[in-house]
Amino acid sequence: MSDGQRHAIEARLARIEGHVHGVHRMAHDGRGYPELVHQIVAIRAALDSVLQAIVKDLVEEFVSSASAKGRAALVVEELREVVASAL
Numbered sequence: 071m072s073d074g075q076r077h078a079i080e081a082r083l084a085r086i087e088g089h090v091h092g093v094h095r096m097a098h099d100g101r102g103y104p105e106l107v108h109q110i111v112a113i114r115a116a117l118d119s120v121l122q123a124i125v126k127d128l129v130e131e132f133v134s135s136a137s138a139k140g141r142a143a144l145v146v147e148e149l150r151e152v153v154a155s156a157l
Contacts, residue, residue, distance in 0.1 A: 086116045
């Protein structure tokens with residue numbers, strides 16, 4: 071993962087972390103369940119978006135690694151395991 075990409079991922083995760091803390095405060099303040107559910111859905115969507123970006127970068131990295139090292143079968147299996155755990 072490039073430094074720029076890592077920085078972007080970290081920034082997105084920091085925003086998600088802030089959002090989670092905000093929802094926790096909402097729950098503590100007695101906000102209604104519909105509001106909480108709406109915010110939690112937004113957090114899940116943001117996490118899914120970060121996961122997609124990470125997996126995309128991971129696939130590119132693995133394909134490049136497999137090509138360079140001539141060990142495609144092993145790399146593809148490792149990639150399958152990572153992607154399966156993300157689903």
